[in-house]
Amino acid sequence: QVQLVESGGGLVQTGGSLRLSCAASGRTFRPYAMGWFRQAPGKEREFVAAIRWLGGNTDFADSVKGRFTISRDNAKNTMYLEMNSLKPEDTAVYYCAADDARWMNVFSYRAYDYWGQGTQVTVSS
DSSP states (O other): OOEEEEEEOOOEEOOOOEEEEEEEEEEEOSSEEEEEEEEOTOOEEEEEEEEETTTTTTTEEETTTTTEEEEEGGGTTEEEEEEEEEOGGEEEEEEEEEEEOTTTOOTTTTOOOOOOOOOEEEEEO
């Protein structure tokens, strides 16, 4: 019954910023963690960032650390990814994911039960 809807993707030049949103809906939504993954054409899906829903603990891939910020609004069931200092290598389809299992591995896409449809982020050089 959980549905995730992503928005905010688009085209931006190198050094620019984008803010992605992931809105969750459903009768019940009490995730343990939510995360962002991305996949570029011909590449494997890779971890970007994750956040624990209650405690707010965050994790980032080394490639985006210091440039991206993840946050959530528990009352609105919405997660955000603020992307700054964007680089062409950030170009990918970005996916929102959520899971309600404790002790899950937030770094692995296989650990997440719910996924959004993806939103395209293109960084031009």
